[in-house]
Amino acid sequence: MNEVDFQLGEPLAGKRIVVAMSGGVDSSVVAALAARTGAETIGVTLQLYDHGEATGRAGSCCAGRDIRDARAVCDRLGIAHYVFDHETRFRETVVDTFADAYLAGQTPIPCVQCNTGPKFTDLLSLARELGADCLATGHYVRRLVTPTQVELHRGADPARDQSYFLFATTQPQLDYLRFPLGGLPKPRVRAIAADLGLGVAAKPDSQDICFVPDGDYAGLVRKLRPEADTAGDIVDLAGRRLGTHRGIIHFTVGQRRGLEIGGSPEPLYVVRVDAATRQVVVGPRAALAVSAAAISGLNWLGGDYDGPITAKVRSMAKPVPARLDGDRLRFAAPEYGVAPGQAAVLYAGERVLGGGWITATEPAALPAVAA
Known part of the structure; x- marks a missing residue:
């Protein structure tokens, strides 16, 4: 071979x-x-x-x-x-x-x-x-050796590329790893x-979160953290109570299903999850637009690279034009569904420059709230 x-x-x-x-x-x-x-x-x-x-x-x-x-x-x-x-x-x-x-x-x-x-x-x-x-x-990523350093690149098969999940690979690790x-x-x-006659040739792929085989994330969290089932309020952008929920573990930013709120003239999405107050804040899709995200724990594999970059903020999202301004990632156009806890992975074309963890977002433009 x-x-x-x-x-x-x-x-x-x-x-x-x-x-x-x-x-x-x-x-x-x-x-x-x-x-x-x-x-x-x-x-x-x-x-x-x-x-x-x-x-x-x-x-x-x-x-x-x-x-x-x-x-x-x-x-x-x-x-x-x-x-x-x-x-x-x-x-x-x-x-x-x-x-x-x-x-x-x-x-x-x-x-x-x-x-x-x-x-x-x-x-x-x-x-x-x-x-x-x-x-x-x-892993479906490529490791390219250049005259100056070893680089991490996206996998050749776009449907299998796993570079989003490997952004935290350090340079010493990359020097030793092979893909x-x-x-x-x-x-x-x-x-x-x-x-080659391997018995696993037709074996199905493992799912993304292997330790939750039934897909019941909330059930696992509830088992590990019984306090996760504490109920709270669902509120709109102005803080008005629209309903109740069974626990914030059931909601993520951008989610639409499971809100069980009637009477709204337009679809509502989860805009923010406030753990301190146990409130789930909802609003129209426009409220999901963000102009920038705060990044922590930045891992940089780009060496001296100082050119244009793109950023991927969800595993299934397409990289979009952005620029890194200190600990802020600023998007060239409003980006939707950016959630704290997810990763922002930075690219120069096919090359992985690194990435960090999203800790907060800046709204692009909040819609007007009726009095």
Whole structure:
């Protein structure tokens, strides 16, 4: 296979590659491609859930059936496979953070927390302890080596690009990581798995939030934080009470469904979630428009780049023209659905410049409120 490049120099015999294996088709193909280079290849899986509780769980990763699948792939490839118990660390750094963010009225992105914690920081340390020359993962992003630095770029397949979730990757991490699938479309990856006889070739992809397999985010938060069910008021932009809600964990900025408010002449959306007062503030779509967002924890991969940028403020959104002004990201045109707790990821074309966490927004123009 000459479709991927581990960029370890030639020949690869004598090199050691650790592959982060979740039990899915992507990481399994990475392991197979790594083994075919001639390098010693080791598969490593982090157990992130209670093994007994997770056995047979669909739509997850790094648990139960997935661990067995990863081991079966390694057995077929004739490579070593190790499982490390990271359940406590995952719960503390990802799951608890997810619950606390909802209680704070934010919209969290646990996949970023997982990548910057257990998957990259912890796995990277394990790979170094194993004497590996690199850590390879199945993420759909590209790693380009230039004369001055290593750059992170969007995946070649727009439908699979995962760069939004990897904005917090640091430069030292990027120097050590490899993303062999970044230049491939997903159908090609499945075809490689089938050609190699891997049992996971047709295995469905895991969902975005793997530890909420049934999609009931509020139920998980309620289980972890019983106080999350405290009721409150739904108010309009002027603070007038329009109704009640069962808990702020059921609402995110931009949401329209579930408000159960009648009598409004136009559709109403969640404009703001106030954790202190437990109020859900609603208004017309125009009230969702923001001109700027406050950014914290900026991770910059752009080096000396000082040209035009675009920003992506939701995983499914398109990058839009913007400029970075200190800790403020200012949009060239009003942007909608910008929610505290989400990430703002910055690009120069296909290159990922970095990003940070949205902590607050500035309204572009609030609609007039009747007296």
